[in-house]
Every structure is written in C-alpha cells, then in structure tokens.
Amino acid sequence: MLGFIIRPPHQLLSLLLCPGLRIPRPSVLCAQPRPRAMAIFSSSWELPLVAVCQVTSTPDKQQNFKTCAELVREAARLGACLAFLPEAFDFVARDPAETLRLSETLGGNLLGEYTQLARECGLWLSLGGFHERGQDWEQTQKIYNCHVLLDNKGSVVATYRKTHLCDVEIPGQGPMRETGKVGVVRGGDVGLAICYDMRFPELSLALAQAGAEILTYPSAFGSVTGPAHWEVRDPPFKTQGPPTTGPRAPAVWPLVHPHRPVSS
Template identity: 50%
Template sequence: MAAPPDPSVSPAPSAPPAPLVSPAPPVSPEAAGGLVAVAQVTCTADKEHNWRQCSALVRRAAAAGARLVFLPEAFDFIGDSAQHSLALAEPLHGDTVRRYRRLARECDVWLSLGGFHERGEDWDSTGRIYNCHLLLDSSGALVAAYRKLHLFDAALPGAPALSESSFTNPGRELLPPIDTPVGKVRSPAVPECPRVSPSVPKCPQ
C-alpha cells in the first residue's frame, strides 16, 4: 500500500506547455536592409506649415532608425487652383529643396520627395511646371529627379473636373532603379507610387 503524500512537501510545478509556433527571432534593421518610414501629411497652401509637419516627421523617423523616409505627392504644398500652384512652384535650386537637402544631411537619412511642383528650365517659355519626384541621399545630394509621365486628368459625374495636364508638362523618360541602403528604388509609374525592393512590399497594382 502506497504511503500518503507528505503535506509538508510542495509538489513540483509542472512545466508550461510548449508553444505551437516558435516565435521568430528578432531581425535587426541592419540584417533587414534598414528601416523604411512612410509619412502621410495633410498639406495646405502654406508652405511653411507643410515644412514644419514634414521635417518633424522626418526627424522622428530618423531618430527611430529609418534609413529612407517617403513623403507623399505634393508634400511641398496644395494650391487652391492651377494658377495658385504655378505661383507657388519653385525650381530645384529653390528654398524648399535646399531645406530638404540640409534636413537629409542633418538626419543622415535618404529622402523620397514626391512630387515636387517644379519650375523647370523651360518655365520662362512654357509657363508650366513639372510634377517631380526627388530622391536625396543622406549627404543631401540630389540622386534622381523623375518628372511624372502620366498626368492625372479626370472628369467624374457630379465632381469638379481635374486636369493636371492643363498646367503641368509631362516628363520625357523613366529612370533606372536607384540603389539605396534599403534596396533599389525605381521611379513611380502607373499607379504613381514609389516602389522599394526587396525588403518592402510593393504598392498594389
């Protein structure tokens, strides 16, 4: 006959059940190719207000370890009309791009800026602008400037007609993919959406 259990001895705790799926080991940003930040802002016709929003997000992303930060189309401003957009547009050597080049250098981060309202070299003869996607490296150098080929014109029932081509020149060429710390970045196409490979999912087709 078995002896009764000694109440002064606590039973050994049972081991916890093994997990069904082992957690994946953490992947460092270096092993993954670097972190990418995608910022979304509500831009207005106030360029200084937009700069404060965007630069704060870039600094926040860089502090979190991002190697490349994407800012959206019209990050510089949203004009109230086509004529207003033409009046606010700047060349690539203007104050807005100069500030972002300095920001990239200060934060040691690459910047994808798309699209910038650019007064191109033909501004004096055409009076029209380009919708220009800019890529800056972490030294602040302008690595690529892609001028949008497929302009957005739409006339929907019950909505104002939109005609980007009425005041914007189309670009003339696609650019080859650019090597960045997080992979290759290629020019936007249709849909107009920057793409990074291989560590970041592509935008929906």
C-alpha cells in the same frame, strides 16, 4: 523603359508615421529581413528601417515643411535610413493660378530646406511629388510633377517626372488636369513612379525587370479617386510583378497617400 530605379542604402523594414494631433505614431508595416551569413546563425538578421510618412498638404508651404520635418526627424530618431513623403508634399493649391505661383525650381528655397533636413537627419529622403518649374518656365509657364530622391548628404541622387498624367472630371468638384508635361528615365534598385502611374502595369514590369525590388507610388488622391485606387486592387497589382522566371518580385509598394486615414 519608363521610370527610374535607384539603389537604396539597405534592405528595408517599413515604418509608418503620421501627424496625429501633431504627434507621429509609428507602426510596423512589413519586414524584409536578409540574413548576414548563409544559415550559420539563424538569429542574425539585418533589419534597417524605412519610414513612410503620411501628411495632408495645404497651400502653406512652410507649415507643410514644418509638419514633414517633424515626421522625418522622428523617423531618424527611431533609426530609419530612408523616409518617403507623398505626392504634393510641398503644397496643395486652391486653384491652377496658385499652383503656378507657388511652384519652384529644383534649385529653389524649399528643396534647399529638404536637402538641409536630409543632411541634418543623416537619412535618405524620397520626395514623392514636387511642383517643379522646368528650364523652359519663362516661355511655357508649365510645371512638372517631379519625384526627387535625396541621399543622406542632401545631394539629389535621382529625379523622375511623372509619365502618366491624370485628367479627371469629378461631378460637383470640377476638373483636374495634369497633361502637357514630360517624363524621364534612369536605373537602380528602388523604382520611382508617382500616383496615376500605378494604372499602367507596363511601367511596373519594366522597373521590376530592370532590377527594382521596391516600387514607389507616392500619391495625392482625393476622397473620390482614392478609394477607386486603394481598394480592391489585388488583381491589377499582381500583373505589375515580374514573371516567375524573371527577376525577384518587388519587396514592398510604399503607396504614400496623404489623404487616407492611417491606423497606428
């Protein structure tokens, strides 16, 4: 089985945040209420919050962190227990050389700032796509596209290195290459995936059959590749749910895309 699933702190209600003129704008996306008692009191529902934070990254890692931290703190203020950040939340470089230069290890300064942020805010953080230098960095100069999950104490609970790597050639914009890296596998309740992984239904099926109730696809698609994946995708997504005789269907798909306009 490919992918990574992990147990979240609660059943979830989604909250959407985005930096509009540097002011986060909340909007309810979907609710998955769970009764606390079996139909004794029909008004008794558990509705914790999950924040889905939308950002547009730049090569400035500190400015990106400042923007993300503002959204995470606002999510915590509004009562969220878990906040999702998109793929490439740490930075989007101008060229491959800059990508290599700006990348860090999981023990580097930037992830340290996010662990401190999780502790400060007391919520879980899904860091959707971190440019990770692997243990073989000195020999290979290669990086991983790594989805990192932090708990509310700032501890790294889970890491998932992107399995399906995207190579694309866009006319007038040049090539984009991700091939040459590897993926890892684990288990839980939230299925961790990244971006282009959504094109491969076997991954979603494996996660759902392993017990995942939420499938996450933090993504950094551009203006050309984004519409091709976010629009008219209902039939493909139907194939990514579990069979009707199998486990429960995933509750939500937080498709966190930093470059898509968001309405409040």
